[in-house]
Amino acid sequence: MKAFNPEEVKHQLKEIIVNDLDMSIDMQDIDDNASLYDDGLGLDSIAIINFIVLIEKKFGISFNENEISARLFSSINNLADFVGSRASVSSQPLKSL
C-alpha cells in the first residue's frame, strides 16, 4: 500500500485546479487554507463537480455521498488530508489525466 505524502497530494490537487479546471491562477498562488468557494478560489458548482470527478479518477477513490461536505471542500489542506487517507487505503497508483 502506498501512503501518500500530504504535500504530494496537495500538489496534485493544485495541478488539477490549474491545469484541468482552467482556473486563471498559478499553483504557487493557491493558499492551502483558502476556501475553494466564492470567498477563496471561486470554484463554481460546475468546476466543483469536475474537480470531484477528476479527483476520483486521478486518485482512484470514490467519495461517499455523506463525505462530500462543505467542511471538506473548505480548504486544500482539508481536502488533501481526506484524499490522502482514502487514496492510501485504495492503494491505486496515481493516474495521469
Place this chain on the structure above:
Amino acid sequence: MLIIPPDAGARRLRDDHAIISYADVPQLLKDLELFFKTNDEQQIHCLALTAENSITRVLVLLYLLSARVNFYLQSPHMTSGGSAPPFCDLLLSVGDDPFSMGQTLELRRNPAHAGKGNAFIPGNGSVLFSSSGSSGRPKYIHYRQEMLIRNAYGGVKRFGFRQQSRVLVPVPVGHMYGLGVGLLPALLCGAELCLIERNNVVKFLDRMSSFLPDITLITPTVAKMLLTLGKAIPAKSIYITAGEKIRQDTWRNFTSAYGPLINLYGCTEMGAIATTPVDDSLQERSEGILQPLDEVEVKIAGGEKGEVLCRHPAGFECYVDSKGDRVPSPAAADGWYATRDMGADAGDGRFTVMGRMDNCINRAGFLISLDEVASMLENMFPEISQAVVFEQEEENGLVTGLTAVCELAKGYELEEGLARKRCRSGMHSHFVPDIIHIVQDMARLQNGKPDRISLIDQYKTIVKNKNQRS
C-alpha cells in the same frame, strides 16, 4: 400578523451560520420591534431589504410582515451599487447572528430616494419585487402583503407542507420561487427549515445528508449536476424545480435516482400557478402536464394552443416604476394575466407550456414555439445534449425557415443529414428544421445558458432552396 403557528415551539430554523427554534422567534421579533420603534418606524415609507438566505433576514421579514411595514426585497446581486430604487427611503443591513441582531442592524437613507411624490405605494402592507422584464426601463411588482401570504398557502396545500416537514431552501428567497414556495410555506406551517446561501453542489449534498429534508427546492442546473456526479442521497424528498425546461430523460433518471421531481410553473406576478402532478403520475410529470393550483384559473388564448392566461386570487396588485408610480399593465385584462408563455390545452383544466411567446413564429399558418422544437429535438435524440432553434427568412421572404444548432452529448456522434431524416420521420413537417448544425460545444453565456444571439450571428444563413424542406 405573526404568520408562524404558536405551537411550532422546538422546531428549528437554520442557515449557514446559526440555528434557532420557533420558540426563540417572539423574543427576537421583540428585539426588532425595539430597534424599529427607536428608529421611528412610522416614518418609514418603504424599506429595502437585501434578501439573503439567512435566518436574520427571515426574522426581519417576519417582523416587517407582522408590523405591516412596506418593504422591497432586493436581490443580493443588485446591492453592489449600494442603493435601491428611488421609491425606497431607507436601506436596512443586518449581520448573520440572530442573537446579536441589535448590534448589527443599521438603517441608512437611500441616496437615490426621490421623495414620496405621487407614489402609488400605500402607507403600509406592501411588498415589492424586481421585475425580470427586459424592457430597459426598471419595473417593479407590487403585492399586498396579505396576498403574498395567501399565495404561499397555495404551495402549502399543493405540496403537503406540515409542521413535521423538513424543508430545504437552497434557492434565493428574494425571488417568488424561493419565497412563495419554500420559505413562506415552511414558516406558515412551523416546519423545520434549512436555508443555503450561495448554493453549490457540495453545500447541497452536505445539507441533503445532514438535514435530511423531505421537501427540497432545486434548480434544473443542480438537478443535472447531481445526475452527472451520480452520488446517492440518503434523504427521501420530493424535489420542486422551476425555471428552464428539463429533458424527459433527465426527468426520468432523476426521479429514478433521487425521488419525485415536480415542476412548478409560475412567475413573480402570479406566484405559483401550476405544477406537474405530485402523485404517482410519472408519465404526465415527465411530459410536463401542469395542473393549476386550487383557486387558480388557467386558460389558453384561442382554445387549444396559444398564450397562457392566468387568473389568480392572490396575485400581484400592479407594476410600479422606480419612483413608485403605478405603471399601466396591458398584460392584465379582465382579471386575466397574460403570461407571455405559449401553451396547449391538455384537457381537464390541465395544460402544457412550450416556451415564451417571444420565441414563437408563424410557419405556414401554424403557430410554432421555437423552444418546443428545441425540446422535441432534445427528447428525440439521445445524441443531442442541448438544442437552440431560431427562425430565418427564406429568400422569397414568405416562408419562415428554421435552423437548429445542436450540441452533441458526450460520447455520441450524429450526422446532420441523418438527423434531418430522423426528424422528418418523427416530427410533424412544420417542426422539422431546414438546417441542423451539429456542434461539439455551443457558445454559452456566463450563467451556462446558450448564447442565443451569438449562435444566431454565427449560424444565420439564407435558406436558398425551400425545396430543401421535404
